[in-house]
Amino acid sequence: MKLKFLLAGGLILFVSTSQAQRRFRKSDDVESNYVPSNLFSPAFHTEKGNEFHAVNGDPGPKYWQNHVDYVINANIDTASKTLSATESITYTNNSPDNLQYLWLQLDQNTYKKDARSNFVTGNQPKAADHTTGYQLETVSIVVNGKPEVASYIVTDTRMQIRLPKALPAHGGKINLAIKYHYTIPGAFGARTDYTDTKNGKIYEIAQWFPRMCVYDDSQGWDTLPFLGSGEFYCEYGDIDYSVTVPWDMIVAGSGELVNPAEVLTQKQLARYTAAKNSDKTIMIRSADEVTQTSSRPVNKGALTWHFKMANTRDVAFGASKAFMWDAARINLPGGKKSLSMSVYPVESAGNDAWGRSTEYLKGAIEYFSAKWFVYPYPCAVNEAGIAGGMEYPGILFDGITDKTKDLFWVTAHEIGHNWFPMIVGSNERRYAWMDEGFNTFIDVYASDAFNKGEYAPKRDGEYAPGGGNPADEIVPVISDPNAPTIMTAPDAISEKYRHPITYFKPAFGLILLREQILGKDRFDYAFKNYIRQWAYKHPRPDDFFRSMENGAGEDLGWFWRGWYYNNYSLDLALTKAKYVKDSPAYGIEVTVVNKEAMAMPFTVEVKLKDGTKQRMYLPVETWLQNKSTTFTINTNSAAESVTIDPDNALPDMNRKNNTAKVD
Known part of the structure; x- marks a missing residue:
């Protein structure tokens, strides 16, 4: 996720003051605060590896994780701004434990007036900036094809379903059916919203269906409420979803559109097919066509767009009658292909703006795939709206007014999240640095690679906030006695420190590891091995630490201790x-x-x-x-x-x- 960064000046002044007041200890005629035994104390890893998380940082021989498949049929009522849906969930318990109850995430409840998030973020919503959250019409357990009313309670953004009998361990399955609706939040939704353009509203729909919480070997049920900063931790599975909207709207969603012939005109279908084989961007719906009724199939009142996405942890979509639409082929290692697409209003068109979005998206995916791990999904979508930098599997919500380098940087950053945490499925609700920090790190190099460095170097925004040398700009953060550490829970990090601690410091730490400590070859080998071993799984911080140490052949306990668990300064x-x-x-x-x-x-x-x-x-x-x-x-x-x-x-x-x- 892209966040604004407001730091630098005031903290630089603080550093000057703190340095003037610093008192060194004198030992052996050397004025120094350095204590070697503190930094290099033994036994950084306090726990041994086990059958689930191996000592070398790989998944252990008995590693397990649960699985969940969804089938969802949704409808958007544009008059009432309401999304209604029916959801079928098939949940498989691969754990060694019998589960007497289930927990689900209900993120839309964060917009309720009494939501816990209102009192944590430091940004109290306006009186009108609320919805009533999820309205659950029915919650059922399906037994032999017949729904039985479930016993459940809702606590803030979580729902517990209390089972009549435990779900068996080692492969037990259960089917749930949920019917619900909610009011789509307006601009205050931040991640999910709607906004006006001159040719119609744009709807950005995310966190829109009840999702299973993760049950893992670290936490059991991970039921942290959604508070805003700590983002997501979701289980993997297949998602089959359909979205019914007025006939004149375009829907762009995660995964593959499986019924293009039903929702596109013949001309659009031909262009869509051609784009799959074109390195150059092909316009599927032009600016002129946005206002032409002929650019949509014959008026049927409503059309249903059907998508499928395999081995994913979430899906999201955008919908609007104002969308222009273009696409181009993505070339992946091993001869594989995918499709880069962008949807945006005419206000965002132009070669200095969203007219190059598909090119940017294609370039970033091709780089990340060649460098780290092959992009696994059939397409990727960049959607222009007011979420302004938000990521979901296979789709990005980027800023409607973004242009040139800013649009490239945010596009590369948000699609990079498909590697962290959507392929490598870390718990970003607890460890945001394994999401934002890793991704900020990889998109620095993507900027160097794109179009022979057209937008390089990336030294502002997500990386060096003031646009200068990152090594100098991290100093005020580390030197601030009030700054939290990287390992602090994301929801416990105030807005002042969110970007420098969650994005900047962990990203620069990986730069130091790669370029100063390990060297590029050893770092890249170990990092790629970590990605490969934990793709579509749930690593913990210790898995990353151990994986890098073993893959690179280096004891890095001193670095994890000083950089991640503390804000140790260097002079x-x-x-x-x-x-x-x-x-x-x-x-x-x-x-x-x-x-x-x-x-x-x-x-x-x-x-x-x-x-x-x-x-x-x-x-x-x-x-x-x-x-x-x-x-x-x-x-x-x-x-x-x-x-x-x-x-x-x-x-x-x-x-x-x-x-x-x-x-």
């Missing part, structure tokens, strides 16, 4: 650069002090008087025992200066002490 200071025996022939003796709680490997660069430069890399083991290190750089000619971290790649809080003239 490497070059305190001496002096010729050995006062002669360049014997090299330069250099002393570097680690003044703060974090440690990092680092590079030292010598600038020679003949204009050449010489570099030396020191690993993190440099700091295993000592607060300072003294070493000799062998040179044969006179030098001007020595600099540590010459590329400004490390989050060093004081760069003024990074360079010294050679004596």
Whole structure:
């Protein structure tokens, strides 16, 4: 999800003040707050691996997860702004436990006046910005094809169904039937809403059906209420859904449209088919055609759009009579194909705006597929609306006014969520960094790759908030004593810190791992193995930590401890650069002090008087025992200066002490 970032200036002022007040401990004549035994204390992993989560970070030999399939038939009443639906759920209990009750998510209840989310987010809704949430007409357990009234209770955004007899372990199945309706929230819906355009309303429909909560080996039933910041944790399965709307509307949804001949004109069907074989974007419904009744099938009062999506954790859709529509083929590794599509109003058209959306979406998916894991779904849709940056499997809700680099960046970011957390199914309601942080990391490189770096580098918005060097911009966050850590529950992170802690810091941490600590080859191998092992499964943080350590062959407990569980600062200071025996022939003796709680490997660069430069890399083991290190750089000619971290790649809080003239 895309969130606005409001940081930088005030915190930079704070850092200057805090540094002035800092008091160092003096030990062995070195002023430093660094304690090696704190950072490198043993036994970072306090639990052993088990049969479900292996010690090497893979799923264990007895790993299990439950499965859920949905069949949903929905109708949108555009006069009353109401969605009504019937839902059939087939739930399979693969766990080793008999389940006496079931829990379901009811996210639409977050819009009720008494919803818990109203009192947590710090953004109290206006009096009119509410709905009555889900109106459950019937909730039934289907036995031998016959519905029996279920016993259930609703608590905020959760529903518990109390079973007459336990659902057996190791493959027991149950069928549920739910009939419901709710009022679609207006612009205040944020993730699901409707808004006006000059040719009609756009409906963005998400979190629109009761979904099974996850029952896993970590939590049992994971019943955290939906409060807004902590997003989703859903079970995998197949979803077959139909949406009935007025005849003149276009519906763009997750998954494959299985009845195009029933809802498209012959001309549109031909263009739609052609787009599946075209690298260039093909217009399926043009700006001129939006206002032409001939651009829709003969008036039938209503049309039903039928979609299917396999092995997914959710679906969403957009609907509007104002939609333009274009598409192009996505080329995937191994000769596989998918379809990139965009729907948007005429106000968003243009080559500097949504006219390139399909190209952006195609480019991002092709890059992520080649680099990390092949995109698994038959199509991907970018829909223009007011949600302004929200992701669901196979569909994005991006900003109706986004243009050029902003549209590319948000498109790449939101489709990237199909890898994290929709393919790698982490629990973003508890660990948002495994969702937003991972995805922010991968879309940095997507910007470098797209169209020979047309919108590179990505150093603002989701990554470096102020548009500058990310290593410098993370310093105010780490140095702020009030900043939470990455491991803080997402709903417990205030708006001030949400972006820097949930998106920016974990993304930059992966950059450090890849480019400074492990190297690109080892990082990429381990990271791809993590994705492959946990695709369509539910990893925990420890699975990621163990997977990276084992795949890269590196004990990274110090990094997880300092960067994820704490906000340890880094200040490497070059305190001496002096010729050995006062002669360049014997090299330069250099002393570097680690003044703060974090440690990092680092590079030292010598600038020679003949204009050449010489570099030396020191690993993190440099700091295993000592607060300072003294070493000799062998040179044969006179030098001007020595600099540590010459590329400004490390989050060093004081760069003024990074360079010294050679004596």
